[in-house]
Amino acid sequence: MPRMETIRSYLGWCPNAAAAAACRRDAGFKERNRNETAAADGGREVVGGAVVDYGATDTPAVMALAGAGFFILVIYLSVAFPPSGSLILLAIALAFSVMELYGVIRRTGIEITRDAITLRRPFLPAVVIPKDGIVKVEIKENKLPGPSWLLVALVGVILISAISGIYGGLANPASMRFILGIAAVVFFPVTTCCTHMRARYPRTLTITTLDKKIAAIYTEDPELIARMLEGT
Numbered sequence: 001m002p003r004m005e006t007i008r009s010y011l012g013w014c015p016n017a018a019a020a021a022a023c024r025r026d027a028g029f030k031e032r033n034r035n036e037t038a039a040a041d042g043g044r045e046v047v048g049g050a051v052v053d054y055g056a057t058d059t060p061a062v063m064a065l066a067g068a069g070f071f072i073l074v075i076y077l078s079v080a081f082p083p084s085g086s087l088i089l090l091a092i093a094l095a096f097s098v099m100e101l102y103g104v105i106r107r108t109g110i111e112i113t114r115d116a117i118t119l120r121r122p123f124l125p126a127v128v129i130p131k132d133g134i135v136k137v138e139i140k141e142n143k144l145p146g147p148s149w150l151l152v153a154l155v156g157v158i159l160i161s162a163i164s165g166i167y168g169g170l171a172n173p174a175s176m177r178f179i180l181g182i183a184a185v186v187f188f189p190v191t192t193c194c195t196h197m198r199a200r201y202p203r204t205l206t207i208t209t210l211d212k213k214i215a216a217i218y219t220e221d222p223e224l225i226a227r228m229l230e231g232t
Contacts, residue, residue, distance in 0.1 A: 045112040045228045051198055051218040052108040052119050054127055057208065078176050086179035093183040097190040099123050104194045110217070112228045117207070119215060129209055136208040137229060139222050142201050155192050158184055 077085030102122055109120040117134075119127040144151065162184035169178025198218050205222035207215040217225060 047110040047112070047219070047225055047228070048107065049219065050108050050110055050225075051104055051201075052110070052121060053216040053218075054119060054121070055214065057212045057214050083174045083176060083179055086176045086183075090179050090183045093187040097186050100194050101190050104197050108217075110225065112225070117229065127215070129207065129213075129215065131229070133210045134207055134229075135210055136206075137226060138206050138208075139203050139226060140206055142199065142204045142218065144195070144199055148199070151192065151195070155188050158188050162188075 074085040074089050077088065079085075099122075103124075106122040108122070111118040111120065115131055117129045117131065119129070121127070162181040165177045165181035166185065169175045169181060172178065201218040201220065203222050205217040205219070205225050207217070209215075219225065
């Protein structure tokens with residue numbers, strides 16, 4: 001045995017350098033993919049690191065009606081029982097901002113089994129979608145509803161107005177102007193940040209169900225999840 005191999009053997013090193021290099025490459029590959037995809041027994045596949053939006057297919061219309069009703073309620077409470085309406089709006093804006101930002105940073109775990117796909121979202125209950133309840137699975141181009149510069153410009157105008165409201169309401173922190181300014185300064189930058197993080201993904205996987213729910217999955221490799229859905 002050559003001298004170097006004798007030393008390696010004595011120190012517990014692998015005398016086969018080619019095999020050692022292969023082991024290192026395999027270990028590096030596993031480490032890089034440890035948080036992305038893992039397979040378990042029984043045909044269960046787990047995918048991590050995804051951002052998921054889940055809701056009804058008619059969510060925009062419902063949200064518009066709910067937003068209009070909520071706005072009317074806030075105005076009524078602000079006039080009738082100041083500053084109750086503004087404080088409610090501030091609390092909701094802060095809670096939504098925290099949940100949205102944490103959900104984008106913490107990401108969603110996706111489990112795919114023979115019968116269902118489970119979405120484990122931060123803060124929220126897990127969503128189980130039976131495979132026999134899936135109507136359509138599509139991979140779509142991820143596009144913003146408008147130019148990014150227009151979004152930034154609108155948020156900039158809102159922030160300038162909000163900061164002006166905060167400055168003008170310093171003398172009376174309980175005023176509606178001051179409280180709504182604080183809510184805007186928190187809510188709109190967080191929303192813009194989360195939108196930007198979703199826009200990083202060129203494609204999304206959308207799953208439409210029989211009960212008119214839709215899951216939009218933002219991930220680096222939506223084709224991988226689509227293959228898992230077909231293969232399990």
